[in-house]
Amino acid sequence: MPIYEYKCRGCSNEFEELVKIGETPDCPSCGGSDLEKLVSLPAISTEGSRARTSSIARKATDKVRREQQHAQAEYERNYIRDHS
Ligand SMILES: [Zn+2]
Structure with a gap:
């Protein structure tokens, strides 16, 4: 299961999340789902x-x-x- 790094557009919180394919997490800080997927982690690859x-x-x-x-x-x- 890949680890993705997200940035919340709502509160600018950045966090890493283990995400199943096709699922999008909620921001752990504000609960928002308007997230930007960051590509900075090497673990983002398969x-x-x-x-x-x-x-x-x-x-x-x-x-x-x-x-x-x-x-x-x-x-x-x-x-x-x-x-x-
Ligand atoms: Zn947030």
Whole structure:
């Protein structure tokens, strides 16, 4: 179930709401239903694209970690060479 972010046109309250497909929540502040759907949350995407996004993020993290390990190994090699 996707989380949507809404802004109430009645009282300018912004809130996030778990919403079933086809349903529109009421403003928790004033109870109004004149809501503007905001698109700022990445969670607004479907389950599939969210999974894809997190797998891309994981790959990026792995790449950074590998580069850090590589840099660390190189640093140690240079250190040993310079200090022996
Ligand atoms: Zn409101």
